[in-house]
Amino acid sequence: MSGRRDFIKKTGLITGASMVLGSDKLFADAREASAGKGRLKLSFKPYTLNLRHAFNLSTSSRTTTPVVLTEINYNGIVGYGEASMPPYLGESHETVLKFLSKVDLSGFDDPFEMENILNYVDAIEDGNRAAKASVDIALHDLVGKIIKQPWYRIWGYDPSKTPDTSYTIGIDTPEVIRQKVKEADPYKILKVKLGRDTDKQMIETIREITDKPICVDVNQGWKDRQHALDMAHWLHEKGVVFLEQPMPKEQVDDNAWVTERSPIPTMGDEAVQRLDDVLKAYKVYSGINIKLMKCTGMREAHEMLTLGRALGMKIMIGCMTETSCAISAAAQLAPMTDWADLDGALLISNDVFKGTTVVDGKVTLNTLPGIGAVKI
Numbered sequence: 594m595s596g597r598r599d600f601i602k603k604t605g606l607i608t609g610a611s612m613v614l615g616s617d618k619l620f621a622d623a624r625e626a627s628a629g630k631g632r633l634k635l636s637f638k639p640y641t642l643n644l645r646h647a648f649n650l651s652t653s654s655r656t657t658t659p660v661v662l663t664e665i666n667y668n669g670i671v672g673y674g675e676a677s678m679p680p681y682l683g684e685s686h687e688t689v690l691k692f693l694s695k696v697d698l699s700g701f702d703d704p705f706e707m708e709n710i711l712n713y714v715d716a717i718e719d720g721n722r723a724a725k726a727s728v729d730i731a732l733h734d735l736v737g738k739i740i741k742q743p744w745y746r747i748w749g750y751d752p753s754k755t756p757d758t759s760y761t762i763g764i765d766t767p768e769v770i771r772q773k774v775k776e777a778d779p780y781k782i783l784k785v786k787l788g789r790d791t792d793k794q795m796i797e798t799i800r801e802i803t804d805k806p807i808c809v810d811v812n813q814g815w816k817d818r819q820h821a822l823d824m825a826h827w828l829h830e831k832g833v834v835f836l837e838q839p840m841p842k843e844q845v846d847d848n849a850w851v852t853e854r855s856p857i858p859t860m861g862d863e864a865v866q867r868l869d870d871v872l873k874a875y876k877v878y879s880g881i882n883i884k885l886m887k888c889t890g891m892r893e894a895h896e897m898l899t900l901g902r903a904l905g906m907k908i909m910i911g912c913m914t915e916t917s918c919a920i921s922a923a924a925q926l927a928p929m930t931d932w933a934d935l936d937g938a939l940l941i942s943n944d945v946f947k948g949t950t951v952v953d954g955k956v957t958l959n960t961l962p963g964i965g966a967v968k969i
């Protein structure tokens with residue numbers, strides 16, 4: 594996407610690998626380990642995640658999520674990646690497999706040429722963001738494994754600074770909500786989906802059981818700005834810490850109006866897909882929700898985080914329902930975020946990776962190289 598490259602040129606953003614791998618020795622060691630011995634080989638296969646609970650949002654409900662698992666092999670070292678395709682994003686097994694079958698990495702013999710490789714992948718076709726993320730994640734995993742470092746270290750982040758992760762509670766009946774709040778016992782923050790006519794009842798049901806902080810995600814479900822603002826005040830009194838995507842992303846002026854007056858921060862999610870959306874979200878929302886599947890992967894997520902922080906915006910790292918592969922990749926960015934919503938792998942019953950864990954409600958990074966995940 595040329596818009597992305599122009600944007601980077603304009604803002605002078607520098608990306609991760611070139612910025613932080615400062616040590617010549619590190620480069621020399623890595624180049625030696627990967628010197629001229631092979632080609633990058635991409636392989637991929639479809640897989641279906643089973644959800645522990647039917648997942649209800651303001652406009653949809655489902656029990657499975659299609660994903661595609663990718664691998665990039667280079668001289669016997671394998672990097673793992675994943676595309677997750679919740680239906681409302683428009684990608685599917687078919688579209689991802691079709692896109693990946695067009696990706697020919699055999700022209701590249703140096704995995705450290707990440708900018709060239711990922712610009713090539715991005716330019717193959719517009720859209721296909723989850724498919725692109727699956728290549729980006731596998732490439733990051735591969736490069737991290739070659740230099741034997743996890744990405745949070747390559748970026749220079751302090752792994753102890755990860756935030757608590759929230760546990761998501763979908764729109765449901767009071768009985769199911771009570772049960773889910775119990776399941777969420779190890780978590781210190783609850784994320785509640787609102788946007789139907791049961792909003793106040795859901796919050797009141799939770800407040801009968803626990804006084805844990807709550808974040809609210811409306812998924813564009815409210816249409817009227819005065820209603821959104823009244824709800825923001827009511828939710829603030831109920832101990833809600835932020836309000837995600839209160840109204841449709843097209844209602845830019847209404848979202849900005851609420852953000853200006855709201856007692857709690859607003860976060861743009863549906864409105865913020867890729868890097869060039871961060872500036873558009875400035876002053877429309879207090880912060881941005883970054884997800885690898887929206888923004889084509891770790892490279893662009895890192896750029897969005899850097900730009901958002903420079904603008905003084907709140908940063909959240911989120912996810913789709915994903916295996917521990919993509920969750921672990923996203924978790925590498927968590928130390929530089931205000932909030933993390935990385936429960937995607939905890940909501941499925943057939944994970945095929947082991948990686949970043951949640952200990953006492955906190956995203957806990959491991960010391961494994963690359964994205965920090967191993968195949969089960």
Ligand code: MG
Pocket residue numbers: 810812837838862863882
């Ligand atoms: Mg959201």
